[in-house]
Amino acid sequence: MFSPNRVWFITGTSSGLGKSLTDILLANGERVVASLPRYKDQLFAYKLDVTMEEQVKAALAAGVEKFGRIDVVVNNAGIGLFGEMESVPEEDARYIMELQFWGPIHVMKEAARIFREINPPGDGGRIFNISTVGGYRANPVLSYYSASKFALEAATQSFLREMNPSWNIKGCILEPGGFRSEWSPTSLFRQTLGKIPFLGDPVKMGKAVLRLADLSMGVRSELAGIWTGEGVERSVAEHIATGVLGNTPVELPLRVQLGSQSSFLVKMQAQSYNGRCGAVGVD
Numbered sequence: 268m269f270s271p272n273r274v275w276f277i278t279g280t281s282s283g284l285g286k287s288l289t290d291i292l293l294a295n296g297e298r299v300v301a302s303l304p305r306y307k308d309q310l311f312a313y314k315l316d317v318t319m320e321e322q323v324k325a326a327l328a329a330g331v332e333k334f335g336r337i338d339v340v341v342n343n344a345g346i347g348l349f350g351e352m353e354s355v356p357e358e359d360a361r362y363i364m365e366l367q368f369w370g371p372i373h374v375m376k377e378a379a380r381i382f383r384e385i386n387p388p389g390d391g392g393r394i395f396n397i398s399t400v401g402g403y404r405a406n407p408v409l410s411y412y413s414a415s416k417f418a419l420e421a422a423t424q425s426f427l428r429e430m431n432p433s434w435n436i437k438g439c440i441l442e443p444g445g446f447r448s449e450w451s452p453t454s455l456f457r458q459t460l461g462k463i464p465f466l467g468d469p470v471k472m473g474k475a476v477l478r479l480a481d482l483s484m485g486v487r488s489e490l491a492g493i494w495t496g497e498g499v500e501r502s503v504a505e506h507i508a509t510g511v512l513g514n515t516p517v518e519l520p521l522r523v524q525l526g527s528q529s530s531f532l533v534k535m536q537a538q539s540y541n542g543r544c545g546a547v548g549v550d
Contacts (some may be wrong), residue, residue, distance in 0.1 A: 273480075274334045276300045276327060278317050278374065279344030284397065284443065288341065291474055300330035300337070317344050317370030318362075327377050336386050339480050340378040342371035342419075343397045352410045360411040367415035368422070371396055375426055382436050391435025393480055396423050398440050400524070424521060439519045 275292055279285040280301040289301045293309050300311045311333040313326045330337055348355065348363045375394055382392035398416045405413035423440050430436040 272296050272298055273338035274298045274300065274330065274336055275339045275341065276330055276337050276374070276378065277341045277343060278315065278370070279342075279397075285341070285343040288343075298334050300326065300333070317342075317373060318365040320373040323370075323373040324377050327374070327381060331381060331385055336390075337378060337381050337392060338386070338390075339393045339395070340374055341395045341397065342374050344370055345397070348412045349408050351408055355411055363411050364415050364418070367412075368418045371419055372422060375423075379426075379430070379434075379436055383434055389433070389435055391437070394423075394427075394436070394438035395480070396420075396438065396440050398442050400442050403442060403522075420522075427521070437519065440522045442522055442524045 275297055277285055277289055277299060278301075280289045285301075289299055289310075292299050296309070298309050298311075300313060311330055313329060315322050315326045317323055327337060345367045346363065348359060350359075375396075378392060378394060382390070386392060396419055398420050403417075403420070405417070420440050423438060427436075427438050
């Protein structure tokens with residue numbers, strides 16, 4: 268049975284959404300396995316390169332040893348990679364696939380084992396994979412970045428369908444639009460990013476992730492109504508806004524867009540697909 272002080276395992280917590288989510292969770296009494304050396308009673312800090320499967324297993328095992336279980340996983344580690352396909356060094360292209368595709372895969376596989384074998388039978392767990400609107404709509408100079416997110420979304424969908432319902436292992440793909448973060452190491456990019464008015468707030472996005480976890484786990488949250496889910500699919504947003512949850516879990520959609528920018532771009536891309544789909548009769 269899930270309780271409000273669940274154990275979260277979060278990657279990519281040095282800035283942006285990961286840092287904001289970690290701060291929000293700790294402030295609300297949740298326990299976190301992450302890489303921020305604060306809140307020593309609630310937080311287990313670790314060093315992790317998600318591209319190294321053995322490090323992933325060791326970090327999760329250490330979290331279990333510290334807290335006895337893992338309830339929620341958030342795969343958030345990632346970076347930006349800009350450049351035309353022909354100009355990006357292959358080494359960089361391969362690294363972003365290791366980080367943003369294979370990294371989450373390593374975490375998902377080990378988390379599923381813990382949900383089944385360590386947590387009490389039937390408790391299961393939740394997996395939130397942070398993708399992006401670029402995982403649904405690819406743009407120029409982001410080919411390898413988008414490819415890693417497209418691959419992650421496909422793998423997540425397949426993985427969730429492989430889970431036996433009795434295990435109670437569920438998940439969701441989160442697709443943020445732009446938001447302020449140390450996503451790119453270049454100062455020029457950060458200066459440009461700071462001038463864009465429509466960027467989302469990582470604190471609001473962090474609160475959204477917590478509320479989505481509450482909804483899917485049947486946990487009443489003190490955050491009910493704080494964030495009404497701008498850009499989140501309407502059925503989920505309505506549950507968030509009412510705050511009337513009790514102990515009845517809500518089935519999450521496969522994908523949730525975070526922010527109006529992401530919602531707009533995904534809808535535009537979906538309309539484009541519908542308008543351009545064709546078939547050739549070969550039966």
